[in-house]
Amino acid sequence: MLSRVARPSRLLCVVREQFSPKRNLTKEARVAVLGAAGGIGQPLSLLLKQMPIVSHLNLYDIAHVMGVASDLSHIESRAKVQGFLGPDNLRPCLDGADIVLIPAGVPRKPGMTRDDLFNTNAAIVRDLTAAVAESCPKAMLGIITNPVNSTAPIASEVLKKHGVYDPRRAFGVTTLDVVRSNTFIAEAKGLDVSKTNVPVIGGHSGITIIPLISQCTPPVSFPPEERVKLSMRIQNAGTEVVDAKAGAGSATLSMAFAAAEFCKSLIEALNGQEGKVQCAYVRSEETEAKYFATPVLLGKEGIEKNLGMGKLLDVEVNLLKAAMPELIANIQKGEQFVGDSK
Numbered sequence: 001m002l003s004r005v006a007r008p009s010r011l012l013c014v015v016r017e018q019f020s021p022k023r024n025l026t027k028e029a030r031v032a033v034l035g036a037a038g039g040i041g042q043p044l045s046l047l048l049k050q051m052p053i054v055s056h057l058n059l060y061d062i063a064h065v066m067g068v069a070s071d072l073s074h075i076e077s078r079a080k081v082q083g084f085l086g087p088d089n090l091r092p093c094l095d096g097a098d099i100v101l102i103p104a105g106v107p108r109k110p111g112m113t114r115d116d117l118f119n120t121n122a123a124i125v126r127d128l129t130a131a132v133a134e135s136c137p138k139a140m141l142g143i144i145t146n147p148v149n150s151t152a153p154i155a156s157e158v159l160k161k162h163g164v165y166d167p168r169r170a171f172g173v174t175t176l177d178v179v180r181s182n183t184f185i186a187e188a189k190g191l192d193v194s195k196t197n198v199p200v201i202g203g204h205s206g207i208t209i210i211p212l213i214s215q216c217t218p219p220v221s222f223p224p225e226e227r228v229k230l231s232m233r234i235q236n237a238g239t240e241v242v243d244a245k246a247g248a249g250s251a252t253l254s255m256a257f258a259a260a261e262f263c264k265s266l267i268e269a270l271n272g273q274e275g276k277v278q279c280a281y282v283r284s285e286e287t288e289a290k291y292f293a294t295p296v297l298l299g300k301e302g303i304e305k306n307l308g309m310g311k312l313l314d315v316e317v318n319l320l321k322a323a324m325p326e327l328i329a330n331i332q333k334g335e336q337f338v339g340d341s342k
């Protein structure tokens with residue numbers, strides 16, 4: 001009987017210690033998730049709710065979000081959760097946000113490209129970003145909604161229109177490409193995945209995704225054919241999930257994990273921790289594409305330094321050359337959309 005009582009209480013101690021205020025950074029970090037009731041939004045919000053560094057979690061959606069917020073609010077962790085339903089509640093959701101993550105919009109079905117989502121998702125990102133520009137112009141903005149190659153430029157153009165654009169604070173979230181590369185390469189080489197890091201540059205669709213296997217930590221080598229196969233798997237990994245889900249959407253759980261990792265690094269950097277590096281699709285001078293994903297060093301004001309793409313192997317230069325026309329066209333399409341919008 002005694003041991004039955006003792007066991008759960010020990011467990012409880014572990015949980016309490018994990019969420020103990022003493023271990024928390026006392027700084028506030030207010031995170032808003034727009035599209036929080038969706039396939040990504042829900043697990044992302046759960047992961048954020050578990051982070052002791054998050055003080056406030058505001059969840060916005062046009063449907064079902066009050067239930068999600070109520071459910072999460074019962075978890076015994078630091079973040080205070082609030083739900084915000086419908087456009088009338090968007091601005092209150094954003095007031096005071098330090099970080100805004102946007103996974104709102106429709107996902108792919110088998111046979112679709114990410115660009116096929118443009119017609120629906122471009123306006124969603126435009127309108128949500130306009131609210132960010134008005135309510136929390138200093139917030140760090142992470143765009144998850146596809147097609148990221150176009151929606152991140154859309155967000156930047158909207159911020160510019162409102163006169164509040166700071167390229168250090170606007171990100172297309174491409175962390176999932178890194179997560180996948182780390183996983184696949186660690187599996188192929190029998191490495192500890194927690195110590196494997198592969199930078200992924202370019203954009204976030206098919207051939208615009210460029211894994212830099214030559215810059216993997218720890219260094220790895222593959223026969224040329226295997227390297228090509230691995231690169232192609234990374235480029236098509238989103239489609240692999242879309243096909244496996246057979247009409248029920250695209251990657252949600254791995255994306256939630258990736259976005260949570262990205263957000264954690266952002267908050268840690270905002271709180272003054274040094275050396276926080278993430279790959280992200282950002283305003284860039286690295287190539288002729290105005291937006292380009294590279295590793296970036298994060299700091300208190302967002303991007304502190306773009307770390308660039310480093311030295312590429314010939315095979316990676318060829319991937320880069322193949323990516324550029326599509327990437328540039330995707331960016332122009334996004335910019336044009338905002339230019340044409342009233």
Ligand SMILES: NC(=O)c1ccc[n+]([C@@H]2O[C@H](COP(=O)([O-])OP(=O)(O)OC[C@H]3O[C@@H](n4cnc5c(N)ncnc54)[C@H](O)[C@@H]3O)[C@@H](O)[C@H]2O)c1
Pocket residue numbers: 034035036037038039040041060061062063103104105106107108117121124128143144145146147148173174175176177204249250251252255
């Ligand atoms: N960046 C990446 O690596 C990556 C990875 C996976 C998915 N995605 C993209 O993320 C997006 C969301 O995917 P999902 O699987 O969560 O889709 P989902 O359909 O499951 O969820 C989308 C949510 O957005 C909400 N929504 C729609 N319009 C809205 C609006 N105007 N304001 C607020 N909320 C709105 C919906 O109500 C829904 O809850 C898709 O565009 C998908 O392609 C990106």
Ligand SMILES: O=C(O)C[C@H](O)C(=O)O
Pocket residue numbers: 107108114146176204237238239241242250251
């Ligand atoms: O593939 C998709 O449509 C979703 C996402 O961009 C992904 O890479 O999983």
